[in-house]
Amino acid sequence: MTEETPGAAxxxxxxxxxxxxxxxxRPVIVAIACGWLLALVLAFTVESLHTWRPITIAGLGVGVLxxxxxxxxxHAVRRGSRGAQHGLT
Incomplete structure (x- = not known):
């Protein structure tokens, strides 16, 4: 009853x-972290960008988390934990 037809594939x-x-x-993580770090350096060195300071600190904090x-x-995937996500190597 469940015969496969040639058109099914x-x-x-x-x-x-x-x-x-x-x-x-990894390249995406590094690129985004470098972007936030550059923004942080600019926020603390360019006086007119002083309003960026809390945002860049929060961005780096969320990125680290x-x-x-x-x-x-x-690490859980590599050690074989049953509850770990699949596809991370």
Whole structure:
């Protein structure tokens, strides 16, 4: 009753695998952290950008927190924890 028809595969094509370079989150994390660091340096060296100071400090803080969670989850995947996310290597 559940015979596969030749057209069934054509109706549900699978997307191709992404290249490994697009799956690596480290370049994105480094680029964004450098951007926040540059903004922080500018906020403390250029007097007219003094209003940026709390925002850049908060941005770096959230970035450190997010990166810490990512590294913690990746460590859990590598040690084989059952509750860890899948796909982090």
């Amino acid at each position: 054509a109706e549900n094509p699978q997307p191709p695998e992404l290249p490994a370079a697009l799956l690596d989150p 997010g990166t810490s969670i990512f590294l913690w989850q990746r």
